[in-house]
Amino acid sequence: MWDRFAAFDPGLVRLTSAMRAVLGTAATLAVLTALRAPETVLVVGGFTVMTTSLAVSDLHPRNQLITLGLGVPLSLASLAAGAALTPYPSAAKLVFLVVIYLAVQARRFGPRGLGLGIFGFMAFLLSQFTQARADQLPQFGASVLVAFGAVTTVWYCVGPITASRALRRLRHTFDVRLHDVLRDTASMIATGQDIDTRSRSLQDRLGRLHASVLLIEDFLDERAVDEDTAVLLPRLSRVEVAAHRLAVLAVRAMRTPAARNDLSEGTARQRLAQRIRALRHQPTVGTTCAAERCAEGYEGGPANRPTGSALVLDCFPAVDELAEALRVLGPRDRPAGRRTPPRKHASPTFGALPRRDTxxxxxxxxxxxxxxxxxxxxxxxxxxxxxxxxxxxxxxxxxxxxxxxxxxxxxxxxxxxxxxxxxxxxxxxxxxxxxxxxxxxxxxxxxxxxxxxxxxxxxxxxxxxxxxxxxxxxxxxxxxxxxxxxxxxxxxxxxxxxxxxxxxxxxxxxxxxxTVRRASDEELVGFLQVLDRLLRTVAAGSTGTEIKTSWVRAAHDLDQALKSFRKACLPLTHPLNPQCRRRHRARHLLELLEAGAYHARSLAATAERLPAGHVPECAARLTAAADRAHETLIHLIQVTGHRSENASQTARPTVIRALSRLSEEQRVSRNWPSPEHRLLLHINRLDAALTALVRALDPLASDPDRTTVVPSERADIPLPHGPVQAAVSCAVLADRCERARAE
Known part of the structure; x- marks a missing residue:
């Protein structure tokens, strides 16, 4: 039951806020009642407690205290101004408009500015609600101070939340939601029925898992990151990408119906589901027994895996990859320094990409x-x-x-x-x-x-x-x-x-x-600009620690931009939108962007594990692929800024959700690709998603001058520079990379 609470309320942030509001209000009313305060003073105290819970939205306890401290003088000043102007209604209304303007202008300073604006607005509104007079200001001011004192006492004395405890709660949410993803994946593989319904449910589970990663990122951005937590976000991203990849491969495998009398296929699916169920214990418990259970289910390599279809066998290396990512991540209650050698994390200014919210x-x-x-x-x-x-x-x-x-x-x-x-x-x-x-x-x-x-x-x-x-x-x-x-x-x-x-x-x-279209276009251009910075970082050809860190940061900035675009499109994608054609087009654009963001996250997670000195030939191919995707991106930005209204007159697109779209991508190879080839694969598929996005934004616009080629086992990839002299298959490329690394 506690896990269900953690999954519903990430980090128990809402539960903590609600309990603080209730206990703070009860404590404030108890103190003021003991002091025999009049009824109006009780209302002022209770209203102030409610305002503090509305205004303080910081995740880090230290930042919460700062916002709370700034809210005390602001609330007193606003309440005093409203009380002084109560005898003059016209002047009070004019000053109230000035307070409203300044409170909204404070939103330029981010969440804290929004909170301080709420403090000023609510305090002036309270003075009008209670018809406060100047002679009541001492009582009202004392009530406000009692309210803030009660809130501070409840927040930091009755079950205080430290930074490490808050981060541990967020990790608990991540573990529980990952548990749900693995459970649904194993259930889908074991039953092999209602794949469309189960894939939609799995897509929602993956969305909640991704939201927990973004929340942890927001928390880490609010605090000074030490050596032990500097690598937490890349490792969480690696686990999330591995879980997402496993879900994509599982949906792809289950969409191919197995023959009724094919016992080997059924056995392979059951063993795969068993392996995923065994893996469920690793993230949520993190104990030695859980690790031993996961080890018991390990297949021991391709030689010991069952026989079955190629699509089902592709899922076993994905399970191994997820198990390795969970092993590196470790349990959430691991003490600092244990099993994690100190690493010097990247400077926050080197290669850092500007955040959309800053x-x-x-x-x-x-x-x-x-x-x-x-x-x-x-x-x-x-x-x-x-x-x-x-x-x-x-x-x-x-x-x-x-x-x-x-x-x-x-x-x-x-x-x-x-x-x-x-x-x-x-x-x-x-x-x-x-x-x-x-x-x-x-x-x-x-x-x-x-x-x-x-x-x-x-x-x-x-x-x-x-x-x-x-x-x-x-x-x-x-x-x-x-x-x-x-x-x-x-x-x-x-x-x-x-x-x-x-x-x-x-x-x-x-x-x-x-308009909604203008707002969504602005957010879409912001998404494309962040993606362009990511591709330019890839095209730089460097794989130093700082550059890898900037790849991870760029991927998460891309997720924030996608979140903003999704919010801007909400009036279009809402079920109550009567314009069905526009609703389906907005959902189609959103699913293409979600697919592109998945490949961007996979790029960053793969780059984080790339060896320090990878093969120059592979680096050249990565640079060429990134340049091709960059050209498509520039064309897409131009289409976004100048698209016509003809797109709304075209046929309504089919919405299949991002997970289904990813599962329909062409299978690459029976052999597990090298990290270099994985990077090349994701860049090319990202380019394909961008090309589809161009067609979706304006079907009448001409396609880019080149054709995107998604590498496969038998597809030939042209050399990146100069005229095409030869063609090298991806399998040969992987062999060359492995031999060069060995030398």
């Missing part, structure tokens, strides 16, 4: 544009909300503010607005039912309020309608505790929310609008 110019432009949009939406919400209710107009402003958080295009704002409105309507019904059922029982209402607060923070952010549902439920319990609960207030809540989201949509359409 592009300051892009953040500044986006924050400035969105600041004008949010300010305009808030101004409209203030005017309309005041007409609906002179005392509760701030609900409309809060709705207009929220729908722009982490959203860029008009489509994203529209989708977030619909989620907000749906969650509010369902939450009003839920809150009304609970309040009517409980009546005026204060302790029960308080318990229900804390449970709704727990659900608010434990619900995944992508299920925003559920988050809003629990927020509205929390508000309903709060109104019941304050004896201001009524049907009129709940209906007014729905009206103010509908007004706020409508103002947000209107501002997104009229004020510096960004």
């Amino acid at each position: 592009d300051t110019e892009s953040l500044k432009r986006g924050a400035t544009r969105q600041a004008f949009q949010v300010t305009a939406a808030s101004a409209l919400a203030m005017a309309g909300g005041h007409l609906l209710s002179p005392h509760l107009w701030y609900w409309a402003v809060a709705a207009a503010w929220v729908v722009f958080i982490k959203n860029e295009s008009t489509g994203e704002v529209l989708l977030q607005s619909l989620r907000r409105l749906a969650g509010t309507v369902l939450g009003v019904v839920f809150g009304y039912g609970l309040a009517a059922l409980v009546g005026g029982d204060g302790p029960v209402l308080l318990i229900l309020l804390l449970l709704c607060m727990f659900g608010m923070f434990y619900t995944p952010s992508h299920a925003y309608w559920a988050v809003t549902f629990f927020i509205t439920g929390t508000l309903g319990m709060l109104l019941a505790l304050m004896d201001t609960f009524s049907t009129h207030v709940l209906l007014l809540r729905v009206q103010e929310t509908a007004l706020g989201v409508s103002c947000g949509i209107l501002a997104a359409v009229l004020v510096l609008p960004t």
Whole structure:
């Protein structure tokens, strides 16, 4: 059961945040009640605790404390400004707009800027909610300090989370999700039925495994990496790539039906499934017994493997590769320094590639544009909300503010607005039912309020309608505790929310609008630029430690860019999108990019294991292949920037998911290729994916001037430089590389 929690909540981040919010609120209310504080002061304290859990999104405990410390003076200043302006409603609204503009502008500083903006906005909103006066500032300020003190005590005294413990939890999530991938792979091989359904499920499992790797990368980026953790990310990437490759080969093998009377094929599949099941114990336990169980299932080389089809036999070396990657990675609870000789990791500046989320110019432009949009939406919400209710107009402003958080295009704002409105309507019904059922029982209402607060923070952010549902439920319990609960207030809540989201949509359409296509094209160009840097690094022909590290970093930057593109395309790929043709085209583009990102990760993972002085001939071929892929990439960037509307009139493409597309690629060789040939293979297949992407973006555009050749056992590869004088097969190339290394 604990493993299921770890798989659902990576690193137990949401569970920790929810428990901190509930315990912090309970501690704050207990202290203020003991001090005989009035009801309004209790609301200020509880609201401040909730704001801290919303604003602090850092993964590293030290960074969480820094953001929390910066939030204290900012909250006090914003609350004081709102209280001082309460007697002057017009001035308070104008200053509130200034606070909103500055809070949105702070998003240019990344997650911490977003959190500080939330602190400033929520504190001013709190002053309007409680109608704070200047003579109440000492009590309210003390309540805010008590809230921050309770939060700090709960966070760092009651079960403190250290950096090593947080990293160990993230590793636990990785192990559990890898366990799920191996279980589904073994089940698919053993049964050999419902391959399409099982492959789709396996694709989702692989996506969750990849998300855990990205989360570990984000955590490592927030802390100083020592010698023991410097190699963690490349090793995790190696395990992930090996698991993904095994899944691709397994789906490819299972799509070929076995003869009913072919006993050798059935035996081979059963032994393969048995080997994968034995491998499941290695990542999750990491003990000597588990390693012995894996060793018992080891086939001992090609000579001891069963007879069967070539596609099934291809999976056995993939299992061996995954077992070796897990052995190098080791268990998550291994002490520092054990079984891991100290290695000097690469300098963070040498060969480092700029991260997409640290592009300051892009953040500044986006924050400035969105600041004008949010300010305009808030101004409209203030005017309309005041007409609906002179005392509760701030609900409309809060709705207009929220729908722009982490959203860029008009489509994203529209989708977030619909989620907000749906969650509010369902939450009003839920809150009304609970309040009517409980009546005026204060302790029960308080318990229900804390449970709704727990659900608010434990619900995944992508299920925003559920988050809003629990927020509205929390508000309903709060109104019941304050004896201001009524049907009129709940209906007014729905009206103010509908007004706020409508103002947000209107501002997104009229004020510096960004269409979904423009936003997705910008993210696609960013993805292609990161990929271009990766290919230029490969074309440099160097295999030093620093360059290898930059390959791994480039691959993960590519994953971040793909994540941004997926989010930008969400309004198009959403099932509620009525334009089926555009939805299928967006999903088709996404599956091509996912296939390309898989080959990029495989490039980086293979390069990390490449020997220090590999064969010059192989390096020349890698450079030539990277140059060819670079040419396709340049052509693709040009097509992306100038593609016409004719593509939308073409036939609707077939969406088969990335795992199925990868499994349909041509089989290369019966023999396991060398690392050099593996690099060449992935570069050429990446080039093929880019060429397919050109056709998908604009079917009427001409193809690149050359034809991409995916190397196979019998395919001839032209020499990289000058006229073609001879042709060398990949098998001969591998033999030459092996002989040169031996010499």
